[in-house]
Amino acid sequence: MRILHTSDWHLGQHFMGKSRQAEHQQLIDWLVQQVDEQAVDAVLIAGDIFDTGSPPSYARELYSQLVVRLHGAGVALLLLGGNHDSVSTLGESRALLACLSTTVVGAANDPQAQVVVLSRRGGLNEPGCVVCAIPFIRPRDVLQSLPGQSAQDKEQSLQAAIQAHYTAVFDAANTHRAALQAELGHALPLIATGHLTTVGASTSESVREIYVGSLNAFPTSAFPAVDYIALGHIHQPQKVGGLDHIRYCGSPIPLSFDEVRQTKEVLLVDLNDAGLQTITPLPVPRFQHLASVSGNLVTLAEHIQTAATQGTPECPVWLEVTVAEDDYLSDLPARIEAMVEGLPVEVLRIRRQRGNAAAALAAAVRETLDELSPHDVFERRLAQEELADDLKLALQKRYRQVVTGLQEGQS
Known part of the structure; x- marks a missing residue:
């Protein structure tokens, strides 16, 4: 069988x-x-x-x-x-x-x-x-x-x-x-x-x-x-x-x-x-190529060129770009778009390496703290830390226990 x-x-x-x-x-x-x-x-x-x-x-x-x-x-x-x-x-x-x-x-x-x-x-x-x-x-x-x-x-x-x-x-x-x-x-x-x-x-x-x-x-x-x-x-x-x-x-x-x-x-x-x-x-074959590249504005151009070799005009590579060192620049989207012009890639997400989660929270349209649960806030803050998977799981578990205990104490 x-x-x-x-x-x-x-x-x-x-x-x-x-x-x-x-x-x-x-x-x-x-x-x-x-x-x-x-x-x-x-x-x-x-x-x-x-x-x-x-x-x-x-x-x-x-x-x-x-x-x-x-x-x-x-x-x-x-x-x-x-x-x-x-x-x-x-x-x-x-x-x-x-x-x-x-x-x-x-x-x-x-x-x-x-x-x-x-x-x-x-x-x-x-x-x-x-x-x-x-x-x-x-x-x-x-x-x-x-x-x-x-x-x-x-x-x-x-x-x-x-x-x-x-x-x-x-x-x-x-x-x-x-x-x-x-x-x-x-x-x-x-x-x-x-x-x-x-x-x-x-x-x-x-x-x-x-x-x-x-x-x-x-x-x-x-x-x-x-x-x-x-x-x-x-x-x-x-x-x-x-x-x-x-x-x-x-x-x-x-x-x-x-x-x-x-x-x-x-x-x-x-x-x-x-x-x-x-x-x-x-x-399983890769039917749609995805790529995640990171670096500063100098190294990113080379990484994007390498990723582009997997794409075609009919089926461009879906790209995630994480910007390090130069992440403070306000015109990053325009700079990244200039890098990929003419290449068979499509940028789906641009991330700033430092404070990415906090920046995303601040920039989110129509999203306020009133719309987020305590678990959402904790998860987004934890995502900023470079921790081992087992430690993240342990912290998530402990946080859930603390919040549940507080909620039960109020009821």
Whole structure:
């Protein structure tokens, strides 16, 4: 059984005013070709299929196109809801898509409904593996808040509730697998999914906090003992906790400029009766070149020229420029525009290295402190500091605990 694990497509995303429609169309074309060439039995998308709960019509068309083309190839498709996805949007076509070899699990409710059997390629209904198909777990799905709880109590309660949900789905899947194995006369591998942040995972600026004020990261020890865990939400491909069988595949296209240097990939996961066999990363081509360059006005010209070699007049490079040393100049946009004139690049963002976040706050049109939450202000101030990721995560967690404690003290 070969599964293609991908996640975080964010169909319908607008990147600083730019549509990703052309990139996602090329991604679908490439994916369908790989499914055929790599003899994939099933495709699994671990959450954040759409970028918003109300995706534009072209994003829905791309979604439908993916379903139809994979069904035509005889390949099963499993779609899990993410924190960006609307449960109702995913659910509105669930029954129809079930007729096209596609299973949609939008919400974490009934454990039995999250047990999915993926068949081998060809529509022969030959079971290949059993899946604990767990989407993004919203706190309200598994937990009822109690009065008087501290921030630490809420975090522990939510972690325990999520772990209990995984256990319930795991038990239901094991029972179903045992019945199938007795009928088939051989073992079936068992895998699980998830859309969350785990302890030690490396994030990027486009990854949104999903449990604000409570759970920061889910420990790997709390996952059930399965053959493979296919995760989504984190956009950088990585193993979790050094464990080979717990993986983030990452997003297939860069969703922010700090993802530009990442090698985007999908994962080919091979399983058989004995469990997990191999995991093979399959690099995704870059359909739209992005570049992030930095330096003073002397060095930037050379860096921009280098970045421009990746672009064409028909498909210019999307560029982020960070100005150091000369960042005090008031006419930076005009100077940068003069540098890129005639080059196949399009400047989407200009940043001043020193005090960038403070300058952005001051210059933001129609934005005042009244419109920002304490968390927004803290995040923007923290972004000015060059700190290790683990230290930033620790500071974010501690700040959330302090604010929650103050708010509870006032209530």
